[in-house]
Amino acid sequence: MKKLVVVSIFALLFSMHAQAQEEAGFETSSESQNELKINTTNLIIFGFVDLAYERLLNEESSVGLSILFATDNNDENDFDYYRTSSATGFYRHFFSKKYAKGFFVEGFGMLHQATEDVYVAYNEVDGFGGRYEENEYTDFALGVSVGGKFVSRRGFIAEVYLGIGRNLGGQSIDVNVVGRGGISLGYRF
8 A cells, every 4th residue: 555655756857847848848858857766775785775866957956855764563673763764855065066966965854753662661679671662752853864876878876975963853862863875876867
């Protein structure tokens, strides 16, 4: 069901863009302006589906939206076990002479849901003890990433990026930062 919702969102965004181009009667650039990508690192290592749509604003900037959700409830993941889903909006600025390619710096805002195990201590008659309880929360983080984007002549994309953000809502007991990054593959159209 989640996959159907994500695919529907991307299809809706694409159709709205195509309709706006037809109504305007002109193209803003000879370059393609849209990108669809999947973060292969999140899929292979963490079991997350992480899809992104990016819209190129001009030769040196773009905006985008990334949707991430867990495909299973794997508590054994040592790196990013707490996150269950997220929606991340981002702005990228490119530092290259080529059209929206090369080195970039990104600012992002991430709304995410997560689950963490929290140790709760209590006093028994025989001594001290405790147990783990599950804390489910939703939080918002702001952060920054750096990376590089490579685009072939036919529109194939490979990008590598890494970033970190800080939770602002204070909903988590143990987790104050979020990570963002990986190797994404996609297509520019």
